[in-house]
Every structure is written in C-alpha cells, then in structure tokens.
Amino acid sequence: MNIQDRTVLITGANRGIGKALVEEALRRGAKRVYAGTRGRLVHEDARVVPVTLDVTNAEQIEEAVRIVGSLDVLVNNAGIALYDDLSDRGVIEQHLAVNLFGTHAVTRAFLPALRRSRGAIVNNLSMMALAPFPITPAYAISKAAAFNLTQSLRALVKGHGISVHAVLTGPTDTDMTRGFEIPKSAPESVARSIFDGLEQGNEDIFPDPMSAAMAESWRNGAAKAFEHQFATAVEAA
Numbered sequence: 447m448n449i450q451d452r453t454v455l456i457t458g459a460n461r462g463i464g465k466a467l468v469e470e471a472l473r474r475g476a477k478r479v480y481a482g483t484r485g486r487l488v489h490e491d492a493r494v495v496p497v498t499l500d501v502t503n504a505e506q507i508e509e510a511v512r513i514v515g516s517l518d519v520l521v522n523n524a525g526i527a528l529y530d531d532l533s534d535r536g537v538i539e540q541h542l543a544v545n546l547f548g549t550h551a552v553t554r555a556f557l558p559a560l561r562r563s564r565g566a567i568v569n570n571l572s573m574m575a576l577a578p579f580p581i582t583p584a585y586a587i588s589k590a591a592a593f594n595l596t597q598s599l600r601a602l603v604k605g606h607g608i609s610v611h612a613v614l615t616g617p618t619d620t621d622m623t624r625g626f627e628i629p630k631s632a633p634e635s636v637a638r639s640i641f642d643g644l645e646q647g648n649e650d651i652f653p654d655p656m657s658a659a660m661a662e663s664w665r666n667g668a669a670k671a672f673e674h675q676f677a678t679a680v681e682a683a
Contacts, residue, residue: 447566447609447644450475453517455510457482457501457552458524462620463570466637467521468494474641480514482524499524501548507555517559519644522549523570527585538584545588550595557603564607568644569596573616573657576664600649601677611649613640614664616656631655 454471458464459481471479472491481487482499489496499510501524526544530537549569560567575593578586593612600610619630631654643651650670652661664670 447519447647448474449519449641449645451477452519453478453480453514453563454519454521455480455482455497455514455517455556456521456523457499457548459483460485460487463615463618463633463636463640464521464523466633467523467640470634470637470641480510480517482510499552501552502543504551507551510552511555511559514556514559516563517556518563518565519568520553520556520560520565521568521570521640522552524548525570525588527582529581530584531581532583538587541584541588542591545585546591546595549592553599557608560608561603561606566609566611566644567596567599567603568611568613568640568651569593570613570615570640571596573614573660575612575614576660597673601680604677604680609647609649611644611651613643613651613653614657616652616654618654629656 449471454476456464456467456479459468460483468479468481472493476493478493478495480495480497481489482497484500487496497510497513498506500506524544526541528537553567569592571593572589574582574586575589596610596612603610615636617628617630618636619632636653639653640651643653650664652658
C-alpha cells in the first residue's frame with residue numbers, strides 16, 4: 447500500500463502521533479487526508495479535510511462515513527491513557543470505550559469502503575499490548591484487547607483484499623509521556639516508520655528504537671506462528 451494518490455482517514459489527528467501522521471501522509475503525496483478530531487481543526491493544505499469525529503459517538507461516525515465516501519487507508523490512532531491502579535472499574539471501562547470499542551466502531555463503519563478499494567487498516571496500539579506498564583494498567587488492558595481485535599480482523603478481512611496492521615509503539619514524545627524522564631522518539635519519526643511499515647507490508651510495525659528491539663523475536667516467535675496457524679481456520683471455512 448503506497449500512500450501516494452491515496453485517500454487516508456486518521457483519527458485523533460489534532461496532536462501527537464496523529465498530527466505527525468497527517469503531515470507525513472501529505473509529504474508522501476496523499477490525494478486527500480481526512481483528519482478526525484473531537485475539536486476544531488484548521489490546516490493550510492487544501493488536501494486536509496477536518497472531520498468532527500469522537501470515536502465513541504455513533505452519529506459522528508455515521509456522518510464521517512458520509513463525508514469521506516471512498517477510502518484507501520484507515521488509521522485508528524485516537525486513544526486515551528490515564529494513570530490508575532485497577533481500583534476503579536470505571537477507568538477500565540473508559541479506556542475500553544475509546545481504545546477498543548471506538549476502534550472497532552470506526553473500523554466496522556468503514557469496512558464497505560475499504561472492501562471496495564481493497565485498502566488497509568492501521569491500528570496504532572502500544573508495546574503495552576504485549577507487556578503492561580504497572581502505573582497504566584487500564585490503558586495496557588485496552589491496548590492488549592485492541593491488538594487481539596487487530597489480529598482477528600486481519601484473518602477475517604484478508605479474503606476481501608484488506609490488509610490490517612498493528613503498530614506497537616514505544617515511548618513517544620507526546621502529551622501521554624509528559625513528565626517521564628525516559629528516552630522518547632519524536633512523533634515525526636514514528637509517523638515515518640508507520641507509513642514505511644505499511645508500504646513494506648509489515649503486519650506488525652515497530653516504529654521506534656525501543657519497540658524495534660523486540661521486532662525480530664516477535665515476528666519469529668511462537669505467538670506469531672500460532673496467529674498464522676489459527677488464521678488458516680478462516681481460509682479453510
């Protein structure tokens with residue numbers, strides 16, 4: 447999937463990695479970039495079309511489908527991350543509502559368009575989908591669930607010509623990591639690596655030095671082998 451001359455929708459496009467993805471898509475020659483945000487967005491490039499899109503709002507999702515029409519690449523980037531200690535079920539539910547069910551709802555809504563274009567779905571997840579960071583367990587739970595969703599969807603839509611990609615992001619210099627004195631990657635470099643991974647056809651994209659350190663062991667590991675083995679059940683059905 448090459449971004450040039452393609453139509454792309456990016457959720458959570460107003461800041462951080464989402465904003466960087468918008469700019470990178472433009473740099474790579476995207477024909478149209480729909481920038482999904484909950485608030486107002488203004489962009490100087492005429493190829494950028496702001497779309498009011500809260501991924502937990504069914505009416506806004508439906509309206510976004512009407513506005514966008516044809517679509518080649520869906521990037522599910524919108525998400526939340528709050529500190530917690532698993533003592534409040536409501537915090538877990540809040541994360542699941544956005545990071546899991548929001549991703550699911552937007553994806554389901556745009557599947558018909560992606561079937562027509564034989565397009566791609568890119569879900570921006572986290573390394574925490576594989577190993578939780580103990581001070582953000584609800585976030586890790588939601589990303590682990592979204593990763594499983596991504597793997598299942600990958601098998602289910604392959605026959606329609608749609609590719610599905612998981613982005614397992616490490617620490618990135620965004621609002622989410624503000625206050626943590628740890629090595630962080632720039633959102634711009636992460637965005638470049640995400641689209642590089644998409645264009646290279648990588649099912650799982652490790653877009654920064656910390657996540658990239660585990661890429662080979664994951665791709666050649668038993669869990670990945672089981673995913674491919676289980677996926678054959680869909681092909682055989």
